[in-house]
Amino acid sequence: MKNQILKILKEEDKYISGEDISKALNVSRTAVWKHINELRKDGYTIESSSKKGYRFLEAPDIPDKREISIPQGQMIGADIQHFDEIDSTNNYAKKIANEGCAHGTVVVAEKQTTGRGRIGRQWQSDTSEGIWFSIVLRPEMKPEDLQVITLAASVAVVEAIEETLGIVCGIKWPNDIIIDGKKLGGILTELSAEPGHVNYVVVGIGINANQDLEHFDYEIRQKAISLKMCKGETVSRSNLLGSILTNFEEVYKGVLLGKNKEIIDRWTKYSVTIGKEVKIAYRNMEYIGTAQSVASDGRLIVQCKDGVTREISAGEIQVRGLLGYT
Numbered sequence: 001m002k003n004q005i006l007k008i009l010k011e012e013d014k015y016i017s018g019e020d021i022s023k024a025l026n027v028s029r030t031a032v033w034k035h036i037n038e039l040r041k042d043g044y045t046i047e048s049s050s051k052k053g054y055r056f057l058e059a060p061d062i063p064d065k066r067e068i069s070i071p072q073g074q075m076i077g078a079d080i081q082h083f084d085e086i087d088s089t090n091n092y093a094k095k096i097a098n099e100g101c102a103h104g105t106v107v108v109a110e111k112q113t114t115g116r117g118r119i120g121r122q123w124q125s126d127t128s129e130g131i132w133f134s135i136v137l138r139p140e141m142k143p144e145d146l147q148v149i150t151l152a153a154s155v156a157v158v159e160a161i162e163e164t165l166g167i168v169c170g171i172k173w174p175n176d177i178i179i180d181g182k183k184l185g186g187i188l189t190e191l192s193a194e195p196g197h198v199n200y201v202v203v204g205i206g207i208n209a210n211q212d213l214e215h216f217d218y219e220i221r222q223k224a225i226s227l228k229m230c231k232g233e234t235v236s237r238s239n240l241l242g243s244i245l246t247n248f249e250e251v252y253k254g255v256l257l258g259k260n261k262e263i264i265d266r267w268t269k270y271s272v273t274i275g276k277e278v279k280i281a282y283r284n285m286e287y288i289g290t291a292q293s294v295a296s297d298g299r300l301i302v303q304c305k306d307g308v309t310r311e312i313s314a315g316e317i318q319v320r321g322l323l324g325y326t
C-alpha cells in the first residue's frame, strides 16, 4: 500500500489531498497518514499541509525497485529484491535460483556481512556507500561458453559509469574495474551446471560508490577507489544501478545472439591488460608474456616469452600485470 501511495504522490507532482488518495486506494485517511509516515521513515521527503494535503519532494538514494527505473519489458531487474543487510547477495541469489526464481531477478543489499571476491577472497562491503548486487541468469548455453558473460557484465558496468557520470574506467582482465590503477569494483560469476547444461549463472557485482578513502579497511586503502573520490561529489546509486541493468540486458542479448566479437571489441576499448606484460601463475608454473587479445570465447591470448601462445581461462589461472594493476 505504501508503494501505491508513493506512486500516486510521484505522479501527481503537486499537492494532493489525503481524501483523494484514500478514495483512489479505497482506504481510510488515517491509513494514508500512517503509510506516509512510514515512507518518511524510509527516507522520503513528503511535505504536508492541513489545507492542501501531501506533496512528494525527494526520494532517498536507495537502490530498490521503487527508485530504479528500467524500460518496460526488460527482464534484467523485472524483479528486484532489496535487503538492508545480508551475508552475500551471491549466496542469496544462488538460493533463490535453486528454488526456481525468474531469469533476470536482481538481489541488492545495502550491506554485506561476508561479501566475497574470487577464490575465497573477501570483498569489503559492510557499508551502504557501495552498490552490491547479483543478477540471476538462466542462459541456454554450454558451460564452456559462459566466460563471455563476465566480460559482457564488465562492459555493461563501465559503459553505464561513462554514460551516467562521465568517468572512463579501465577493465583489468577479466573483470576488475579500475580507475587510476586502483580498484573501483569487481565481478564474481558463479554457476550451477551439469555436463553440457547450465542450470543458472549468478553474476555478482560490487562497485565502490560513495566511500571516502578512510572508509576502506586499512589493508586495501592503497589500492581501492570510489566514484565519489573521482568525481568529488556523491553519486546516485539508484541511477547508476538502473543504467547498469539496462546495459546488461542489451549486452546479454548480444551474447545470446552470438555477437561475441562486438562485445569483446567493446571490452577491449576499456582494457588495461591488452598489450601489457603479464605474469601467469598456474599451479606451480609461472609464465611471462604479452597479453595480445581476447578470443571469441572470452579467453585471454598471451604470447609467452618461451615462444608458446597460451589461451587463458579466468577460472583456472591468475593473471597479474607486472606493473601492479595497470
Ligand code: BTX
Binding pocket: 087, 088, 089, 090, 091, 112, 114, 115, 116, 117, 118, 119, 121, 122, 123, 124, 125, 131, 132, 133, 134, 176, 183, 184, 185, 186, 187, 188, 204, 205, 206, 207, 208, 220, 223, 224, 225
Ligand atoms: P577479487 O577477488 O578480484 O578481489 C578481491 C580483492 O580486492 C580483496 O582480496 C582485496 O584485496 C580487494 N578488495 C576487497 N574489497 C574491496 C573493495 N571494496 N574495493 C576495492 N578492493 C577491494 C572481485 O574479487 C569480485 C568482487 C565481487 C563483489 C560482489 S558484491 C555483490 C556480490 N556478492 C558477493 O559476495 N560478491 C559479489
